[in-house]
Amino acid sequence: MYQVCVCYLLRERAGVTEVLLGRKKHGLGEGYYVGLGGKLESGEQAVDAAVREVFEESGLVVVGDDLEPRGVLSYHFPSRESWSQESSVFVGRRFEGDPVASDELDPEWFALADVPYDEMWDDAKRWLPGVLAGGTVRRTFVFGEDLATVVTERSSVA
Numbered sequence: 187m188y189q190v191c192v193c194y195l196l197r198e199r200a201g202v203t204e205v206l207l208g209r210k211k212h213g214l215g216e217g218y219y220v221g222l223g224g225k226l227e228s229g230e231q232a233v234d235a236a237v238r239e240v241f242e243e244s245g246l247v248v249v250g251d252d253l254e255p256r257g258v259l260s261y262h263f264p265s266r267e268s269w270s271q272e273s274s275v276f277v278g279r280r281f282e283g284d285p286v287a288s289d290e291l292d293p294e295w296f297a298l299a300d301v302p303y304d305e306m307w308d309d310a311k312r313w314l315p316g317v318l319a320g321g322t323v324r325r326t327f328v329f330g331e332d333l334a335t336v337v338t339e340r341s342s343v344a
């Protein structure tokens with residue numbers, strides 16, 4: 187399985203916590219709202235990949251020490267094994283700059299109450315609310331033949 191990372195940046199506006207997402211413009215997950223992230227490069231640590239991907243996808247500068255590791259997700263696609271992947275999840279509150287559009291996505295802030303779970307990968311609603319509320323996650327999701335619907339979900343053992 188290949189390794190990916192995903193980073194959810196948070197900010198406070200008028201007493202409301204917001205998270206930075208973007209609708210993916212192309213590639214795997216095209217059309218879904220996603221956190222910033224992507225594949226690890228050869229020899230790269232997940233946190234370093236998160237720092238790089240945040241910059242590449244939004245122009246925001248984050249420091250690895252400011253990213254909180256919140257868990258690992260395993261995604262299995264038995265109908266298309268090449269899509270199976272393991273994702274390291276990070277949350278960050280410190281960053282520099284203003285988000286700008288990239289080839290990958292157009293960044294948008296969402297109040298936590300308005301996160302568009304119906305327009306995200308099917309697994310998101312099953313774990314992301316807990317992570318955005320401060321929790322951690324270690325879970326495995328198996329996707330069905332449609333490559334979009336979670337058919338099995340279980341806790342992963344470290």
Ligand SMILES: COc1nc(N)nc2c1ncn2[C@H]1C[C@H](O)[C@@H](COP(=O)(O)OP(=O)(O)OP(=O)(O)O)O1
Nearest residue numbers: 190192213214215220221223224225261307309310
């Ligand atoms: C709930 O969020 C997500 N769920 C699932 N199942 N998968 C997700 C989620 N957020 C992101 N992903 C996946 C989708 C992709 O496999 C990766 C992101 O990969 P991407 O193709 O964007 O990787 P890059 O290295 O940026 O792309 P290039 O191939 O263009 O270099 O995470």
